[in-house]
Amino acid sequence: MTLREGLPLFRQQLTALLRKNLLLSWRNKRATFLHLFSSFFFILLIFSIEQSTKASKLASAQYKNITDPKAVASLPIPPCEDKFYAILPCFDFVWSGNQSRRVTNIVSAIMANNPGRPIPNNKVQSFGKPEEVDAWFMSHPLQVPGALHFVEKNATVISYGIQTNSSLEDKRGGVQDPTFSFLVPLQIAAEREIARSLIGDPKFSWGFGFKEFARPAIGGRVDESSGLSLMGPVFFLAFSMFGFVLQLGSLVTEKELKLREAMTTMGVYDSAYWLSWLLWEGLLTFVSSLFLVLFGMMFQFDFFLKNSFVVIFLLFLLFQFSMIGLAFALSSFISKSSSATTVGFLVFMISFITQTVTTLDIPYTKSQSIARRVVWSFFPPNTFSKGLNILFGATSTSSPGNSGISWSERVIRQTDDVISINEIYIWLVGTFFFWFALALYFDNIIPNASGVRKSIFYFLKPSYWTGKEGNKVKEGSICSCIGSVPRVEHVTPEDEDVLKEEILVKQQAMGGVVDPNIAVQIHGLAKTYPGTTKLGCCKRKKTAPFHAVKGLWMNIAKDQLFCLLGPNGAGKTTTISCLTGINPVTGGDAIIYGNSIRSSVGMSNIRKMIGVCPQFDILWDALCGEDHLHLFASIKGLPPASIKSIAEKLLADIRLTGAAKIRAGSYSGGMKRRLSVAIALIGDPKLVFLDEPTTGMDPITRRHVWDIIQESKKGRAIILTTHSMEEADILGDRIGIMAKGRLRCMGTSIRLKSRFGTGFITTVSFPENKNDGAGTSSEPLKRFFKEHLKVEPTEESKAFMTFVIPHDKEKLLTGFFAELQDRESEFGISDIQLGLATLEEVFLNIARRAELESATVEGTMVTLELESGISVEIPVGARFVGIPGTENAENPRGIMVEVYWQQDGSGSMCISGHSHEMQIPENAPVLYEPSSQVLGHGQRRVRGIVIDYESIN
């Protein structure tokens, strides 16, 4: 099948990615709805607040037309608590002139004759001079609304003065005018009592009336946009945060779940990836901005009605666009999608603070330097709030004209302004490009989910632009110092088949021989994860380099399934990651269908011909099985007309037709694995990597997937890793076992079993009614095995006895078993079974040897508890262990035991038991002898000697 390339592939990928974004938004309806329509709720909220404020204002006299003012005849001195802002305890008034008896009497009369409410003594404070009152005011602010100052000039003249706070005070829609609330009542009272005192008639009185002007409502009408202008900037910012956080979350999720990496492995163009997000978010932003302006107009806000529609719409649209750029840039620094909301909230808080500053016109005034304005404007919420300021100012009832800003007026700077709406547009577009460019840069230099990044000056290298040189990527964060990576020491393989393969590959590589039957040729592939030194604030964290793969040499033929086995941490996944370009190699190379994995051109060719089923399912929870296959098929470049039928066939093959339209998030583990296998097989790839494809599957499904894999072998090479020996046995044409980063053996299943298995396993069964047990009557049978084959039973019970017969006895087996069969009744045998060792045994043997190899270097010991009660320290993986101190005349070299090993749940080697004690043969070489027998705290503990018994047996 011809896959699409170049521009047609770019277009196809872009369409598929846009469709994916559409589906994700559609399936995440609640979030998308909020993104698009939250403006309605914000506008409704502002409208409601404004309406209630307006209603309370209209209830106050200030906002009413006074056509027929009422006269007030009596204005008593009010209690000080009536003052809007009074600090308690307070005084109704204070006075000075208390050295005059006459004045004191006048004040007493003012208090006693206050209409409707005689003033008690504790509500009045007296002083000698006005200066003393001023001094008292300084230390008692807001404790009194007014003061009277009396001077008795002579017997017929008493002068007085009044002090009140002259500012008008507003409280909950009411207005308190100090003149009429406090000044006039004090004046009336003072004049009344002075007159009575001078005239000498305590009943003297006169008529008084006070009437305010008939007037229209103060300010004409309530400013309808006051609520919007106050709260709008914050609300609009909060509204734009929905899109910001959702965008950030989507990008980080794709990175965190390695979905982005999976698409890259499938060959997605970075340009298509970014453009798809940009177009989709741009569309959502366009619609949400449009709705915001329409809702604003619907609620009849002057701001939306008087300013030009296009002017407002563009401000919201460009602001949200520049926030998309900022979200793209920040996404590179976040590795967990759960952090997106936190980052969004942080950006909102910062924006809120800077917006408040911008509302005060800082730094957009002539007194501020241009540099400060430029720096300030790089943060989009700042220019946005300046734009809102200008537009609110243009429609405020307090501004002359208040007719808003038309399209043609956008270029005009308003009086005292240093920036016009048009310049704000330019800033928003500029900052979008600035943040977007930074996003692309950060995307390349910040390590991806596999810890891989480009050099910080990658864009300065011509090879980046021409794509001709190596696929140069680095590992580790940009803040960590990576030490020099030590070379992997070349070790000649112990296994003759591995050595033969290495020599062959080297010869082919040197001679430039390209065998047409070879799909993958691996040349000394090595991978070392660099040790890093992270400089924290308090300490330095250092990790040593780790050699995960230490030089692999092998050929993988076309039409062959190569099965890579190995314990946890053997380096299987790392090998696959290197071959698929996810991780850069440290040494060596691999040629896949003639393309080097070290070249970026080679890698992009390789991506077109491989399929990968990663170890962990990389799927979108919200997309269904069918969506995944359509998306990856499009990314691969399959002709659009064929995608539907190919997806249907693959779904049928993996038995997911019924679940094709169900979201992958609700699939079982096995269903997800099957979908991952199907994704790997899309587009008929020439090389398929299957990393533990059947993990988590039930036995029936597993067999079915084996059938699929078996069928897919035709015409392609498959590299499969697994922990299931049965799977390897059934599927693997060739099996390689890796341990500790090295290939330990390779060959067909039979070859491995015969070379690395302990030999032939014979199980002899006894009839059920045999009542004298395995004791005495089994002795002749044991003797028969011992005499002919020199083997003892490894397991025995009433029902059966198992013997392991070494390979070197193979020639004797025909005669031996013929005689055994003839003497069945003599030995009381009911059945005899003979088989080769299992692959599991081979695997354990190889893993054990690898453990022993590193344990002897690193000194990793475990304790073996012998049945005799002795504890022996032995290296992990040691099979035959001699016990020091057991030497005597009968056993000149002492005794030894065979240690049985198995893997625990985490894949580590642990002791499962040991054999009977036996004599160490004279000719058995010592493989490893510990340097000291004395261990910690002076306590004597025995350290076992590792005997190479296998070499003589």
Ligand SMILES: Nc1ncnc2c1ncn2[C@@H]1O[C@H](COP(=O)(O)OP(=O)(O)OP(=O)(O)O)[C@@H](O)[C@H]1O
């Ligand atoms: N990014 C990394 N940095 C440092 N060490 C790593 C990194 N990735 C893997 N390793 C180490 O490399 C070794 C090989 O890992 P790898 O995943 O290839 O093993 P594996 O054979 O696939 O094991 P499993 O069967 O558990 O998947 C392990 O010891 C692992 O801890």
